[in-house]
Amino acid sequence: SLTLVWFRDDLRVEDHEALSAACGDGQVIGLWIRECRGDDGLGPRPLGGAARWWAHESLRVLETELAQLGIPLLFAAGSAADIVPQAAADLKVDAVRWSRRYAPAARRLDAQIKTDLADAGRAVHSHTGALLVEPWTVSPQGGDFYKVFTPFFNAVRDREVGEVLPLPDEQSPLTQADRKHLDNHSWVRDLDDLGLLDGTDTGSGSFASARTPQWWRTTVAGHWNPGCREAARELDCLSDGLDGYADSHDVPADPDSTSGLSPRLRFGELSPRQLLAAALDIPEVRDDDRQAWIRQLYWREFSWHLTYHLPAVESEPMRPEFASFPYEDDLEALDHWCSGTTGIDLVDAGMAQLWQTGWMHNRVRMATASFLTKNLLIHWWHGEQWFWDTLVDADEANNPVSWQWVAGCGADAAPYFRIFNPERQRERFDPDYEYVGRWLGRGPGGLTRAERSQGDREPIVDLKASRQAALAAYDRMKSEA
Ligand code: FAD
Known part of the structure; x- marks a missing residue:
């Protein structure tokens, strides 16, 4: 058949x-x-x-x-x-x-x-194929779906996920006549004619138009080798990303601090089951590193769990009271954020990494997203849309769910008043300016002492004052709710 x-x-x-x-x-x-x-x-x-x-x-x-x-x-x-x-x-x-x-x-x-x-x-x-846990197979007692990660994780972490399937056997090839017949249908296109490399139809806001389609083929392409063949090779090197993960996954300057496999999962070049099996099968990795990494795989599962149950996750806040949050959509500030010219080192370095490579370290994603939504009081939609257009791992679940988490309106978000300070984050996770220096183009060793003290760009907002303004906006939302 x-x-x-x-x-x-x-x-x-x-x-x-x-x-x-x-x-x-x-x-x-x-x-x-x-x-x-x-x-x-x-x-x-x-x-x-x-x-x-x-x-x-x-x-x-x-x-x-x-x-x-x-x-x-x-x-x-x-x-x-x-x-x-x-x-x-x-x-x-x-x-x-x-x-x-x-x-x-x-x-x-x-x-x-x-x-x-x-x-x-x-x-x-x-x-x-795309998930370890299909959303309808798990629900809390007496509730419809899990809204908090830890109970979700505890409910599913020990589930059997089955064996990884091998490569299927080679098929007997179609005859020449059958092959010819295949291309004769009016709906069949060449891959090159699908328009995937055209600059139009991004579905995104005005900022994306700043980037030409050539960008992806030149600059971003230098950092990646898409496709399941290379994905399999990367999976063989998973131990590099897992080694020391529990302690050092938050160090953005270290390319091995995390696995870098998110675009592979996004496009299904690897299945989550292959990742889980590989992680369990690396004898030289410490068990706390392994478990910390596997936990992150389940964060992705949790995002999909929420997305399955919440049809409008990309546009509506999970905490409904945030629908009336008094955002101040300052488009000039948004432009500074997108182009990495806010004058805040960690934010600008992260946005530069995103622009140059189509990817950003998780710690810096959190810091840049918090800066946009809390210090600049810009609606998370705008940041989510920019990430959607610029990330090679842009994912229908992880992206909006993570943005809502940082913005404080997600189901399992930290309390609103815990606002990331991007300067403190830089001091903690990039103390030698290695990451910031690399992405702001200040030479391989990071910033020199003179450059550090020079502060050549004025921040577009005062971090302390904008934090206070965010807290006041939050209070206003609560009092009006
Ligand atoms: P590793 O640390 O090696 O983790 C392994 C895998 O676990 C990842 O590939 C990813 O699939 C999953 N994972 C890790 N951390 C998280 C997390 N916090 N939440 C959910 N899953 C996680 N991830 C995406 O895949 N696509 C997105 O569009 C996306 N947008 C994000 C937007 C914001 C504002 C934030 C704060 C995070 C976002 N993330 C997104 C989650 C996270 O940043 C990336 O999954 C991670 O940086 C990928 O790097 P890695 O593969 O080296 O991760």
């Missing part, structure tokens, strides 16, 4: 349940669609600029990896609700398989497509 595997955020060939099951049934054809959200709001959030670049590169690798298994990968662009049933009919497939996704608007679309395919008499199977 012939199966269509619809790839989405699972751009890998190993530990891929849908692909393995399809290969077990017979011949396989792969499909990837550059989806647009329809007027009905169904479908995934449109990819930001950095993610589009990553997807394009990663798909090229997937195409090669699948070809080695004898599986062609077809590309299309447009509404998945139209394309998937059309593709299934044109290719005369018996079944369609995919890995499940969990954002509410994408799930509703998948459900609709599933019904259409079933009505046309085709078998449809969805599989796990």
